[in-house]
Amino acid sequence: MSRQSDFAQAILNPDQPNPEGLRDPEGAPAGKRFSVYRNNVAVSLSEALEVTFPVIRQLVGDEFFKAMAGVFLRQHQPNSPVLMFYGTEMPVFLQGFEPVTHLGYLPDVARIELALCRSYHAADTPPLDPTALQTIDPDDLLKTRLHLAPPVHLIRSKWPAGSIFHANSSGDTPPTELHPEEILITRPEFDPQVTVLPAGAGAFIAALIENAPLGEALKQATITSGDFDLTQTLGLLLSTCAITKISKGT
Structure with a gap:
């Protein structure tokens, strides 16, 4: 030594x-x-x-x-x-x-806190103008790729890690059941925020992170949950400045 x-x-x-x-x-x-x-x-x-x-x-x-x-x-x-x-x-x-x-939930709560730190110090990128999605030709929509901002992180937990985080950071009601949760970290302005995702949204965002086209991401989300709401999830991503640009696939 x-x-x-x-x-x-x-x-x-x-x-x-x-x-x-x-x-x-x-x-x-x-x-x-x-x-x-x-x-x-x-x-x-x-x-x-x-x-x-x-x-x-x-x-x-x-x-x-x-x-x-x-x-x-x-x-x-x-x-x-x-x-x-x-x-x-x-x-x-x-x-x-x-x-x-x-x-058992402690490691995933720690992952949330690490993601918040990384998100806070991630590079700034201008968010996508929401009207840009309206200009896409319907025939090209499913081939379109949505590119996410550097501060965006996804944590997929078998515990209610997001709810536990909120209960111990902002005084929310603690979860009564130990069910899985998928958590999105975004930075819409200066401070990162933690959002517990609705059904299927985690699979959708995970596919986008892997650079999958919109059609494939939608497929993965609906396989995960028949209740997946594309409009709600896109609205969340746009409102939190999580999408930076779009590109057409092949």
């Missing part, structure tokens, strides 16, 4: 010995200085996780979250100097973190 790796491991794990060769300005061992630095790093990373995952923190409680963050940061070093992007491994971490495995 390299000295750089030793240093990184020692910073994130207080059980590790101080790296060899550390000296203060007088040439004495810098154990105390390193301990202070290590504590500052741990506090900074823990605070970054609190900012990114406020709903997870709300769900598990402050003390538990701080303890869990300590375990997480020892296992996952930052891979970017930008702390706002720290914590991308949290959903997978939660899946394997035994004290919360009974809360």
Whole structure:
């Protein structure tokens, strides 16, 4: 293991010995200085996780979250100097973190919070003028592709993750049944928003994300749900500035 790796491991794990060769300005061992630095790093990373995952923190409680963050940061070093992007491994971490495995929805709630962070920092793109859809020749409509904006994210959960998120962030009524939900993240203006999708809309949007033409996306949606409402879903995408352009397929 390299000295750089030793240093990184020692910073994130207080059980590790101080790296060899550390000296203060007088040439004495810098154990105390390193301990202070290590504590500052741990506090900074823990605070970054609190900012990114406020709903997870709300769900598990402050003390538990701080303890869990300590375990997480020892296992996952930052891979970017930008702390706002720290914590991308949290959903997978939660899946394997035994004290919360009974809360199966936590990983998907974490995915929502990560998507909100990514959406907030995504590139700006001008939204599609809604009247542009009216100019498409009916014969070309099913071949048309709708291109989605960079802030758009889709989360398909087997839990009511979107409703749980809203109940713990804006005071909505908690869900009474643990049913699957599909969640859309959009950024119509400056702040991203979380929308629980109606039946079939998740399959429709997933197909659009894969660059499928409108006809194929409609097919996937109706296979998923006979109650799929194309007009409602397109209205949602247009009103949240989720569509940036249209193109004709072949």
